[in-house]
Amino acid sequence: MSLSRKNDFPVFAQFPDMVYLDSAATAQKPAAVIEAEAAYYREANANPLRGLYDLSVRATDAYENAREAVRGFIGAASAKEIVFTRNATESLNLIAYSFGRAELCANDEILVAISEHHSNMLPWQMLARETGARLRYLECDSSGIYTEEALRAALTPHTKIFAIAQISNVFGRIQPIAEFAEICHENGTLIVCDGAQSVPHIPVDVQALNVDFLAFSGHKMFAPMGIGVLYGKEALLQKMPPFLYGGEMIEYVTREGAEYAELPHKFEAGTVNVGGAVGLHAAIGYIRSVGFAEIMQREDALTALSVEQMRRIPHIQIIGGDDPAAHHGIVTFAVEGVHPHDIAAIFDADGIAVRAGHHCAQPLHQHLGVPSTARMSLAFYNDEQDIEKFVNTLKTVRRRMGFAG
Amino acid sequence: MSLSRKNDFPVFAQFPDMVYLDSAATAQKPAAVIEAEAAYYREANANPLRGLYDLSVRATDAYENAREAVRGFIGAASAKEIVFTRNATESLNLIAYSFGRAELCANDEILVAISEHHSNMLPWQMLARETGARLRYLECDSSGIYTEEALRAALTPHTKIFAIAQISNVFGRIQPIAEFAEICHENGTLIVCDGAQSVPHIPVDVQALNVDFLAFSGHKMFAPMGIGVLYGKEALLQKMPPFLYGGEMIEYVTREGAEYAELPHKFEAGTVNVGGAVGLHAAIGYIRSVGFAEIMQREDALTALSVEQMRRIPHIQIIGGDDPAAHHGIVTFAVEGVHPHDIAAIFDADGIAVRAGHHCAQPLHQHLGVPSTARMSLAFYNDEQDIEKFVNTLKTVRRRMGFAG
Amino acid sequence: MPDNFYDEVLIDHNLHPQHLHGLPGATCSHAGMNPSCGDEITLHLTVQDGVIADGAFTGVGCAVSQASADIMLDLIIGRTVEEARALTALFRKMIAGDITPEELEQLEEAGALQNIARMPARVKCALLSWRTLEHLLEPDAENAV
């Protein structure tokens, strides 16, 4: 494996002994990102868009260059298709509030994968309540597999939307989104793809996948918190009504109403987060400089190492099965007889950050019949030593809870 | 006047000759704020709230300490009343979407001050369209004054909401919000106060004002972009439905629906912006360290200096009148025969940042009968030299546009 | 077991809870929940003449919440409702970190949970059964004593 990337991340200098295995919750930030945002505030901070002076032109350029970088990163056809939001959650709500309320009615159906994060489930529950549309779930097997047949069978002439994550934050399995998109489109159904866990870790090309919408968060891809993205096909975004209303998203306002600005500004009400966008731009630059070849090679190797070690430990169950290739940087697990909160506490005592609970996927946990689980999730800044420490602690968990072995 | 504060702001070291007079659009950031956010990412970055490990506890503490700082800063009774949003615009949309759609119906009326920023007007237009409620405007005179009599006369038994800014971003006049609140409450009307231009510049105490909601943005108060605040009285927030749906705002989710988390988390869906909140906390600390006594003394003196100089220049009209005391750091003006965009371009050529256009207040401009205006707005980091340069350029505008004098 | 993660008492009550079972003759029951953790404990009491004659709990949860419930039942069975209320107040005081050594003694084995406050995310777990008890002992609660 090539050189460790830990040195690029100041948090690991601050806490040299920490093992951070919660990157699916939020990623750590490289110095390049932290510095890019700070530099923006030192050198180009102004309210962009309406700027008639030099600093404001700089801010506008910084913001629109970031948008262009995102466009290129996910292979969108036009920068008009890139809307900056706060996070993936807001992106998904935007679709439900704007597209959903305008286009759905009581006869329609929304199909949601049962493994979805609450952020790709509750907005659809809300939409169903508001429009009277019927919400249905597509179920996976215990490995997190959705078959094309099951999808075909679940789609009806009334299905307007199918919502699914490219990578679930519990299973870590990559779903065949392009194939699902084709099946949906044959049926006249739009596909909303939650890319929160995929965009940071694998190359994502919206045109190759042919998804109608893609939502993701900056903070999971080494960018600052508070910036996210909604990609939507231009024709769809074009006809959607605005979501948030206010400054900067209008062409003209009278007492009676308003004409809205062109894409993508129509969906960016109020003063935008230029600092966050600049940070995201820097994060994309950083990811490109490492390269997905290295990122994937490293993450897959560490995932395989983890799964292989874990499946040798007795009383451990890996959610989604023991095949290393099915887990992309995410390994969710249970330890027989030990509650996940106790597992996390034990890891914490050893300086290892893992997550415990339902991982914002309660319906999936109900579906799988486990109330909660523990999860380790990694990024390319992790190394073999991190995995070794993780495995060593995992081996002690039952003993430290008083079990004989 | 005491020592200049310019040295606290790195942007002025970067551009020593720049005169920044667009602080009402966005404020510059002191090194303390830039550094606080960077330090968070170096030393405490994690996904908060569900954290079961040390770093996540740090992040949670950082976030909740910021909330407590905001609570103290605006004198709210409880931290539950402080909801972090992206900006004032989102805060106002949250009220309209959540409170408005749940509580208003076709018989109701919404009263909006005609001088409002689009962000405190378009959400109410949207709400009126969605609910059938009637939108009415309260009109001001050419000085930006709203009288108590006019407010009383405009309120009807059907008026559910009165929306007004404490300081308009065009006039700069402080409105008697406490008096207006009392009149509203006597009528059973809620008052929504837009504090975007007041919270950064004057002490604001929500309990003394007795407003029902207060919205403001971090970026106008020296904090990073991408963080804003909604204050709401606990009893109101308590009964409001959620706005955005997703992770972190729930107690329990099933296939059918969800139980929502306690205040304020109910309104904070998805991964929160801890970095932004930390920056806002630092900004509050910085404001406190300067003190409102100095801030107001300095800003009022610079405003008075500007207005006094400006009114001596021929062919200049100050929107809202020539009384320096009526303009709190905001002086909007017209130059006879010269379009505001040309004014701004001339200032830019001299290294002075001012704004031109409708300042997101088109209905006000229609009301005043001017299509657009120029605006200078200041903060305590400005100094007399800035004002001098501004006035000197202003004197040349007509000549440089080819007028005889 | 030299390197138990939690206090010996806690580990033991979690592994071998005495009171984790149904209670057929219960005069009152109440389900308490930490929804965000998924912890759920139903507390069953048999109260006669103002005395907690018997008690038990059912449900799932982490070691802290399970042990806390078991220890609590050990402590309150045989006590009057008044005494149980006082102990609940003491337990909250301990968690808040302002208990005297004399008071701590009254809590007997529940003192093993004293250090849980250093893990803020776990305080809710420790309190779950006590909150549920408080609810049952409230004079005007549904299904109350």
Next chain:
Amino acid sequence: MPDNFYDEVLIDHNLHPQHLHGLPGATCSHAGMNPSCGDEITLHLTVQDGVIADGAFTGVGCAVSQASADIMLDLIIGRTVEEARALTALFRKMIAGDITPEELEQLEEAGALQNIARMPARVKCALLSWRTLEHLLEPDAENAV
């Protein structure tokens, strides 16, 4: 006036526009708008036998948009519709920054707007009247030639 901010030509056309008036016999008119600036220009043309016999504009705007409209009308009055279309294309080329010196010459006084591209916010202003003209000259536009 030694220190004019804009080019002399632009200043002059803004202060003393020749074509800022109504046009009673106009064969076509169209209102162009830069809503975010509040600039609004209505262009009026009298087109006979494929030739722009006369033209005028009404409306308000900044110096750049006003002068641009006046200069444009100077240039296109008396030209054929075809020629006007070609000039519009050249003007856009100039704003985009890839015009040859020979082409620039054809634009006559409109060349004074060449440097507006360094003020991105003002490009829209310079283009307003030209966009409006394009619309009027489109074969299938409503109210078109």
